[in-house]
Amino acid sequence: MSDVSVSSLEAGVHEPASRRSLNHLLRPRSIAIVGASPTPGSLGEGVLANLEHARFGGDLYLVNPKRTEIRGKVCVPSIDLLPKNIDCAVLAIPRAVVAEALAACGRRGVRAAIIFSAGFAETGPQGLADQEQLAGIAQQNDMIVEGPNCLGMVNGVDGIPLTFVLTPWVRLQARNGVAVLSQSGALAAVLGVSLRNHGLGISFSISTGNEAVTGVEDYLEYLIEDEHTNTVAMVVELFRHPRRFLELARRARERGKHIVLLHPGRSTAARASAATHTGAIAGDYEVMRTTVAHEGVTVVETLEELIDVCQLAVFCPSLPRGGAAVLTESGAFKALTLDFCESIGLPLPPVSAGTAEQLRSILPDFVSPANPLDLTAQALVDPTLYGRTLRALLEDPQYGSLVFAIILTDKRTSALKLPAILDGLRSVRPAKPVVFAAMDEGAQFSPVYVEELRALGVPFFPSPERALRALARVTQAAGEKAAQRCAADQHNLPLRLPSGVLPEYKSKEVLAAAGIPVPAGAMAHTLDQARQIALQLGYPVVLKAQSRQLSHKSDAGGVVLNLADSNELTAAWHQLHENIAARMPGLVIDGILVERMGRKGTELIVGARNDCEWGPVLLLGFGGVFAEALKDVRLLPANLCLDAIVNELYQLKSAALLRGFRGAPRADVRAVAEIARRLGDLMNSAPAIREIDINPVVVYPVGEGAVALDALIVTES
Secondary structure (H helix, E strand, C coil): CCCCCHHHHCCCCCCCCCHHHHHHHHCCCEEEEECCCCCCCCHHHHHHHHHHHCCCCCEEEEECCCCCEECCEEEECCHHHCCCCCCEEEECCCHHHHHHHHHHHHHCCCCEEEECCCCCHHHCHHHHHHHHHHHHHHHHCCCEEECCCCCCEEECCCCEEECCCCCCCCCCCCCCEEEEEECCHHHHHHHHHHHHHCCCCEEEEEECCCCCCCCHHHHHHHHHHCCCEEEEEEECCCCCCHHHHHHHHHHHHHCCCEEEEECCCCCCCCCCCCCCHHHHHCCHHHHHHHHHHCCCCEEECCHHHHHHHHHHHHHCCCCCCCEEEEEECCHHHHHHHHHHHHHHCCCCCCCCHHHHHHHHCCCCCCCCCCCCEECCCHHHHCCHHHHHHHHHHHCCCCEEEEEEEECCCCHHHHHHHHHHHHHHHHHHCCCCCEEEEECCCCCCCCHHHHHHHHHCCCCEECCHHHHHHHHHHHHHHHHHHHHHHCCCCCCCCCCCCCCCEECHHHHHHHHHHCCCCCCCEEEECCHHHHHHHHHHHCCCEEEEEECCCCCCHHHHCCEEEEECCHHHHHHHHHHHHHHHHHHCCCCCCCEEEEEECCCCCEEEEEEEEEECCCEEEEEEEECCHHHHCCCCEEEEECCCCHHHHHHHHCCCCCHHHCCCHHHCCCECHHHHHHHHHHHHHHHHHCCCEEEEEEEEEEECECCCCEEECCEEEEECC
């Protein structure tokens, strides 16, 4: 059975499923296995074995034309002989007879079906047509369908494993389970094993497959309302309804539910426009990540991170915010941690003066108060140091979480350390997240200690790097959610826009109407007009050829800068026309834009893209080589308030240039942020705009503002 493909995901079009209808699939009281079999290893045998092992207490019906009984259970030869209105039918049958079987289920009033068989939309046009036939049958009969090309589902709340993958059965006892929601059946199975190995209970595991009828958004809506689900771990290759997913993510955040997303496809070539830098930089994955993260979704890059972030979400009493404190026993590891956390973006604030004084009263003289705090081997001599330093660090408001990175070595050593750490945790009862990481993976110790840590809300990690990386992901996600809550009211801008690529002068007219500052200037169609405009503006001036076919004017010799007087303007006028005639023969220009020459400042790029699936996003960064070669840019939603945008600008890698580098004056960052905010207003007011590229925006010292020197707008044709 193959994993889900992009073509298969694009196939389905369906109405959102209701919670009541999904109950027939996810919490069925009556089940039919079509293709039931006693043969070990067969799909039908696997489903039956799982249900027997889980002691399913509902009505179970078996269908096999060659059997009258299987394992002592009655077996009928045809779907037409089943009782009416069974909740769910599992179709463990060959692809060739799936459509016929689904239609028969429809005639018997079956409310939901699971289709294991592959070979549909993922295989090409004929497979797509066959899958659309399945969707039509389901819709005609008001039937929920999971798949095709899926591994089924596991309900850990009621004990209903409807999958052929043999599943060790552990009923979910608590109300803080993880739900697995994956388009890939293989990864759903892998996650189930891995999450259970880390002590996490699974409420539901759903493999959506090709999504002929019901998709990830339908299941997510159900899981958000499920009282047993704390966190949803998602593996999604393609969202068919991105705007609905964003709304559901917002709803999950409001209900205190966590969504952790692994989205393969980051390296796929983006649908980028060649007309703007913004379109080339803001690819599909980046746009997706930005929009979902600001709605509260934690985006991870590996299965390992997905599992680790789920640990934090389930075990910790609250998710971490701000910087972390690290408590360890190795000076070398202390240095490694500082390097590692800088690379992953996890702040490790230095110990404050008050906390340092408190730690000095606790620690021996040869242990210096610091973060990370190296206890050396002294804790073996005085194990109470773990609890006392834990309390001091957690009382410091600048630390949002704490990591124990502890050397366990062997059973004897761990038996000295872990009870003292557990006693400290019981004494402090931390409200902030505390995680435990074993420094030496493979060290022998009793698993009872891990269970006791988890019972106290402390997840256990096999390495400090995994713990720190997970904290970084969650901390960054918390910052993005806080920025979204700072979202500003949008201002509607009534605008009528021409279609296609707008040349610079038209683009600047739109920007000026939106309140974005542009240089003083005017269009000239003759040399005399250009001279008159230059006199009115005052020299020096710049000449720029204007045409919608001339997106990159400099490449065609269509820009001449810093013209000091009328003689230089005249020569430049002729030279500019000769350049264009030589490099782009036959190009008809609209005219020449004459503008006052701008003074030097720090050059940035401010852009926007209206993604057809995820909506508008803004792009901020340093212009030129910084944006394209160094990728020193930030993507953000188009509805953030001024303070949130300022904060994003200061997250740029080269932000030191804005703060006054080597004696230079500080840049007027708020003026740039105001341009970006107004650009966001423009994007939200004019959905016909595809992309806007303002490159460069020149920012001057604080109080002197910023100006859009060049601009290009692309609208729907």
